[in-house]
Amino acid sequence: MIIQLQQGIPADLKEKILQQVKTVGFKGTEVLTQEGHYIVGIGKKDFDIRTIGQLPGVADIHRVSDEYKLISRKWKVEPTRIDLGEGVVIGEGQFSIMAGPCSIESEKQIELVVEHLKANDVKIMRGGVFKPRSSPYAFRGLGLEGLQMFYRICRENGIKIITEVMQVSQIEDMVDYVDVFQVGARNSQNFNLLDSLGEAQKPVLLKRGISGTLEELLQAAEYIFSNGNEKIMLCERGIRSYEGAYRNVLDLNAVPVLKEKTHLPVIVDPSHGIGLRNYVEQMSLAAVMAGADGVIYETHQKPEEAFSDGQQTVNFQESERLIKRMRKAYELRESF
Amino acid sequence: MIIQLQQGIPADLKEKILQQVKTVGFKGTEVLTQEGHYIVGIGKKDFDIRTIGQLPGVADIHRVSDEYKLISRKWKVEPTRIDLGEGVVIGEGQFSIMAGPCSIESEKQIELVVEHLKANDVKIMRGGVFKPRSSPYAFRGLGLEGLQMFYRICRENGIKIITEVMQVSQIEDMVDYVDVFQVGARNSQNFNLLDSLGEAQKPVLLKRGISGTLEELLQAAEYIFSNGNEKIMLCERGIRSYEGAYRNVLDLNAVPVLKEKTHLPVIVDPSHGIGLRNYVEQMSLAAVMAGADGVIYETHQKPEEAFSDGQQTVNFQESERLIKRMRKAYELRESF
Amino acid sequence: MIIQLQQGIPADLKEKILQQVKTVGFKGTEVLTQEGHYIVGIGKKDFDIRTIGQLPGVADIHRVSDEYKLISRKWKVEPTRIDLGEGVVIGEGQFSIMAGPCSIESEKQIELVVEHLKANDVKIMRGGVFKPRSSPYAFRGLGLEGLQMFYRICRENGIKIITEVMQVSQIEDMVDYVDVFQVGARNSQNFNLLDSLGEAQKPVLLKRGISGTLEELLQAAEYIFSNGNEKIMLCERGIRSYEGAYRNVLDLNAVPVLKEKTHLPVIVDPSHGIGLRNYVEQMSLAAVMAGADGVIYETHQKPEEAFSDGQQTVNFQESERLIKRMRKAYELRESF
Amino acid sequence: MIIQLQQGIPADLKEKILQQVKTVGFKGTEVLTQEGHYIVGIGKKDFDIRTIGQLPGVADIHRVSDEYKLISRKWKVEPTRIDLGEGVVIGEGQFSIMAGPCSIESEKQIELVVEHLKANDVKIMRGGVFKPRSSPYAFRGLGLEGLQMFYRICRENGIKIITEVMQVSQIEDMVDYVDVFQVGARNSQNFNLLDSLGEAQKPVLLKRGISGTLEELLQAAEYIFSNGNEKIMLCERGIRSYEGAYRNVLDLNAVPVLKEKTHLPVIVDPSHGIGLRNYVEQMSLAAVMAGADGVIYETHQKPEEAFSDGQQTVNFQESERLIKRMRKAYELRESF
Structure with a gap:
């Protein structure tokens, strides 16, 4: 059950609503985000929803039987759009392209990529500065200094930044230098990180786990939302399988299914x-x-x-062709 | 190693070539298909390929290091096109649509589907008369009589037929009433069936196994080819996974990878x-x-x-829209 | 619903029972095996089971909600024991050891294995004469002649034979020379083969599919039983997974779960x-x-x-140690 | 390459060794643990190992071609034993039993479990106070206060504690109240957490990921070791699969394979x-x-x-029988 509260609801009215949620046998959790103020009620009893719906301070009320609530499309039919500023918006009605190297390597490299993106009217650059690596002896990224350099060059060129965050303590250091936090597949159920990103308010791109179910991905997104942050996009990045002919199985089935289950934008990572x-x-x-x-x-x-992932990385010529073709395909899709 | 023999090569020349294959330490298998005459040599020794290449009766010779040989694109770069007659061709340069019910149910049903296909200029109808079912107590199809009815109506309407064959003994009964034999996922490594379909000469659509690797699929196709039948198409139909949100994971990654590995056409079954x-x-x-x-x-x-698979079957209105959109998408793809 | 019929039930009584099954909205299938005579009723309606139970000719009646019926332990609590003759019995109360090469290779080889088995009081020898191979160019077994040689030597030494059957047409040729037919993982849903093995009456060892579910395995066994053959054992042989450190994942979880679901014996193949x-x-x-x-x-x-599977095959010294240790472990288990 | 340094090696000698590692084209990482002092060299060049082996300060040197180094059995043949004090040791030569509830729920509950463990001479109690839960609205454990209560009661009764740590910031709070830190499957590639646990020095039980490979598990352990902590045990806890008959597939194949690859103890979690x-x-x-x-x-x-995981939790009567039988089975294994 999701109860939308009226803007600026007085504390006493809110308490009465929480009390009534308890009375009907539900556990109520208050959620305050950039966009709204909610009480999420968890429980299984059957009751007359109007006993809550008619209380002062309630703007709207919905039953949601999914395990995830606030991110469900059963409640919020309107798709979420995430505004990164300067006209860069992610979500239905747009096709967003985010491109860049696996790892940020040098000032020169950033400049070359930025130039390539600008030439092709791409507004968001990806690039890792904290790299999750299977081996402790592998290159682990340029760190915060790399991020600051990355940020400076992109800002000068009107490019937005998406980069991976790996742990809670990095958020504070990174928050001023990123436009979108990326949560990698290995952290897709790092619940403390999700909690903290809920509080951090910056948009989050959340990747599906290595063998993550859609249900787990959606519940992970619920962690972020229920901690105060509605600006979430989901990312399909391939699942692990027995097939050795490719690194992962990019699971495009997830795309239409997620689009029906949630109002959040769905992004695909074909490289991984x-x-x-x-x-x-x-x-x-x-x-x-x-x-x-x-x-x-x-x-x-x-x-x-490239320092990492070279075998799955396209060069600028291939990238340019890809951008042009994706835009034509999107145009066709929109014409349907 | 693939040795292409000259048309109508005399027996003694062929024997000399086989002898030389043995001499260089390889095991030679003679393959005679609708299209050509080959010797496939299996072995690991290194030798001067010219010792065979220069023999009388040899048209061409190729090294192929893959486990599959005759279906490899390393040897035959030109894509295979399968001509079903009356202008119906499957393979590069076309986009083939095959549609119809899971099971053939009745004369009336066939007529309705045929009418729908004709209205949308679709030339190939699918429909099962021998149904592989998990439970022995489930509906197992109308059998041969159903097939004959299916054939009669389609022939009258210029529609080609694809239907599943489940065992060797059915081939003889079915061969006059089908245009394409379908081998289902559960039979994708039924090697005796593959052998016999190689001899049967009719085109075969070979589905990937329930958890089949691409390598297994390609080797299964090699069974058919090496028994005399070049008219093979491969079919991606979803792989089994841990994800419960859909029946299978349709693995579109297989499409570009198979297209690079083999000259055979690649078909996709989105329904399963x-x-x-x-x-x-x-x-x-x-x-x-x-x-x-x-x-x-x-x-x-x-x-x-529907008698079976209703939950994954589209109605005619959805089918019509799908056909139109696929053709537009194909047109866009061809324009690239 | 399983209706056990009285021995030698007259045709008219049987027809009346089938009629009543239809009347209550079920589809009845008659099953006649070596051991009994049954009607399996498939349907979902709720009805008073006594309307059938009290009919003349009915020995017993059971509701079974599983998809598989006759092999369910919900109906037949007593474990199935399969008697191969000369005191060789498979099933609860015994621990059966079946050992031998992947492929039968020669008379000498058979003799050596037989000698090893006799020295260790092992009564059942495995060995393939028809080999399912991924590649059409690989060794496919010695065939029927190999089987006859295998049979002759084993019979002389009081050893029972288990060997793989790959297609319906082989059954007739093989049936006099085998004690147990083995159905391989790739044929675990070859329903025509299962049907025919039901009719063949010889014991069958049925392997789980490459990525087969337990439910599929149980339903495959139901095919054999419902065609007249109760002498079935199930075999866990490893499932396919993403893990590359071993060939398959031997899934021992299947053992206690199968033992609870069915009365059939459960065998494990650690080699594959x-x-x-x-x-x-x-x-x-x-x-x-x-x-x-x-x-x-x-x-x-x-x-x-070895001609095949050498990397997973133990030598006689290892085999002897294994046999001794398994027997001690079984003794301990029985003491619990 | 692993270079074991002599105890108390002077800084200048160490620098010379590091310099020589660089000279031969390797990247050297210094590792200082509770037990030893090492330089791990990563590189692919071939060189005469004696050019380093003969340097002053080098106690021993080994080539290790695995991606993981310090945890490899190729280098350290002797199995690692982890001493928790008061005679409680984990590793070869012992069979360690750790039991307890999924979640710590109350003082009373802890006392009951402790009593059960003492009665059966079990020395290590498990119990979660920080719970990773798929849904943000589920019970997330009693937290630090619960841990302190857990610790107090166990200490009074001579029982050691193992409990899950979920993030870096919890380590400092928890370290005085745990005997073994558990890293859950969802955090098995939370590299920052692994780094920090390497520094924390307390023993760590590291679970295999949800679909983790053995290679990933071993490299995760290398993170802990290379940050200074040799006291690591690995835990097989089931992998995700397509099979719906059980929660996970407990992969016992991992046990003998891990035992051969690493000197670390291997623990199994049958409940998950x-x-x-x-x-x-x-x-x-x-x-x-x-x-x-x-x-x-x-x-x-x-x-x-139980607050969580009740369906996989045994009661005390079942637990007692299990303990007795495991000890008998271990006794038999040791007799081999």
Whole structure:
């Protein structure tokens, strides 16, 4: 059950509503976000919803039987759009392209990518400064200094930044230098990190786990929302399987299913998804037709020299062709 | 190693070549198909390929390091096109649509589907008469009589037939009434069936196994080819996974990868793939953009009353819209 | 619903029962096996079971809500024991060991294995003469002649034979030379083969599919039973997974779960399960403690020279140690 | 490459060794643990190992080609034993039993479990106070206060504590109240947490990820070791699969394989592994025979009233029987 409260509801009215939620046998959780003020009621009893709906201070009330509540499309039919400022918006009605290297490597590299993005009218650059690596001896990213350099160059060029955050303590350091926090597949059920990103208010791109179910992904998003942050997008990035012919199985089935279950934007990462440079284009175009609100992919001036993930990274020429084709595919989709 | 023999090679020349294959330490298998005459050599030794290449009767010779040989694109770069007659061709340069019910149910049903297909210029109808069912007590199809009825009506209307064959002994009975034999996922490694279909000469659509690897699918196709039948198409139909939100995970990654590995056409089955009627359209359109040479999907005049698979079957209105959109998507793909 | 009929029930009484099954809205299937005579009723309606139970000719009646019926332990609590003759019995109260090479290779090889088995009081020898192979160019077994040789030597030595059957047409040729037909993982849903093995009456060891569910395995067994053959044992042989450290994941969880769901014996194949010779012992001992009624594993006089599967085959010394340890583990289990 | 340094090596000698590591083209990382002082060299060049081995201050040097180094059995053949004090040791030569509820619920509950453990001579109690839950609205544990209560009662009774840590910031608060930190499956690649646990020096039980490979598990352990903590045990807890008959697939194949790859103790969690109370015993006994160094399972005075995981939790009577049988099985294994 989701109870939308009226703006600026007085404390005593709110308490009365919480009291009534308890009376009908539910556990009420208060949620205050950038956009609204809610009480989420969890319980299984059957009761007359009007006993709450008619209370002063209640703007609206909805039953939601899913395990996830606030992110469900059963409650909020209108798709969520996330405004990054300067006209950059993610969500239905747009097709968002986010591109850049796996790892931020140097000032020169950032400049080359930015130039490529600007030439193709792409507004969001990806790039990791904190890298989750299987081996403790591998390159783990340029860290905060790298991020500040990344931020400075992008700001000067009107480009928004998306980059991965790996732990709670990084949020405070990073928050002023990112436009979108990315949560990687390995952290998709790092609940403390999700809680803290709920409080941090900056938009979050949340990746599906290595073998994550859609249900787990949606509940992970509920963590962020219920801690105060509605600006969430979900990302399909490939699931683990027995098939050895590609790195992961990019699961495009997730796209239309997620779009029906939630009002949040759905982004696809074809680079990690299939993990093979030569097929990033086909999978990206397929993602467009499956209904994605955007893609995030890896590009580098010289993929074969990239610090990480070179085998799944396209060069600028391939990237340019991909951008043009995705835009045509999106145009066709919109014409349907 | 693949040795292409000259048309009408005399027996003694062929024997000399086989002898030389043995001499260099390889095991030679002679393959005679509708299209050509080959010797496939299996072995690991290194030798001067010219010792065979220069022999009389050899038209061409190729090294192929894959486990599958004759179906490899490393040897035959030109894509295979399968001509079903009356202008119906499957393979690159076409986008083939095959549609129809899961099970053939009645004369009336066939007529309704045929009418729908004709109205939309679709030339190939699918429909099962021998049904593989998990339970021995479930409906197992109308059998041979159903097939003959199916054949008669389609022939009268210029529609080609694709239907599933489940065992060797059915081939002889069915061969005169089908245009394409379908091998289901559960039979994708039924090697005796594959052998016999190789001898049967009719085109075969071979589905990937329930959890089949691409390598297994390609080797299964090699069974058919090496028994004399080049007219094979591969079909991605979803793989089994932990995800409970859909029946299978339609693995579109397989499409571009198979297209690179083999010269055979690649078809996608979105109905079994995702298993949910509402998302068949998005997955079909995505399949087009991923590079598929065609789709095979389930449609029925009243899906909710279908004998089987109703939950993944679209109605004629949905089917019509899907056909139109797939053709537009294919047109866009061809323009790239 | 399972209706057990009285022995030698007159046709007219049987027809009346079938009629009453229809009257209550169920579909009745008559099943006649070596052991009994049944009507299986499939339907969902609720009705008073006594309307059938009191009919003349009905020995007993049971509701079974599972998809599989005759093999369910809900109906037949007593475990099935399969008597191969000469005191060789498979099922609860015994721990059956079946061992031998992947492929039958030669007379000499059979003799060596037989000698090893006799020295260790093992009564059942495995060995393939028809081999399912991924590649059409690989060794496919010695065929029927190999089987006859295999049979002759084993009969002379009081050893029973288990060997794989791959297609319906082989059954007739093989039936006189086998004690147990093995159905491989790739044929676990080859429903025509299962039907025919139901008619063939010889005991069947049915392997779980490559990624088969327990539900599918149980329904596959129901195919055999409902065609007239109660002598079935199930075999866990490893499932496919993302983990590359072993060939398959031997799923011992299946053992206690199957033992609760069905009255059929459950056998474990550690050789294909983990696929690595060095760990066959630990997995076999674990299988004993998980509750298996037997194991089937690969042994060869010189595993490194075996025609197939050498990497998962133990030598005779390892085999002897394994047999001794399994028997001790079984003894401990029985003492609980 | 692992270079073991002499105890108390002077800084200048160490620098010379690091310099030489660099000279031969490797990247050297210094590791200082409770037990030793190492330099791990990462690189691919071939060189004469004696150029380093002969340097003053080098105690020993080993090539290790695995991605993980310090935890490899190729280097350290002797199994790691972890001493928790008061005679409680985990590792080869012992079979360790850790039991207790999923969640710590109350003082009374702890006392009942402690009493049960003491009566059965079990020395280590598990119990969660910080609970990772899929839904943000579910019970998330009693937190630090619960831990302090848990600690107090266990200390009074000579019982050691293992409990889950979910984030870096909890370590400092928890460290004085735990004997073993547990890292859950969802955090198995939370690299910052692993780094910090490396510094924290307390023993760590590291669970395999939801769909984690053994390689990933081993590299995760390397994170802890390379940050200074050798006291690590690995835990198999079931992997995700397509099979719906149980919660997870407890993968006992992992046990003998891990035991060969690493010198660390290997523990099995049958409760999460199969997720069904009735089969915990069989899977535990199987784990013993597969070679596990211990088990960790869930028990509760009234499983049906447990705050979480009741369906996989055994009661005290079942627990007692399990303990006795595991000890007998271990005794048998040791007799081999």
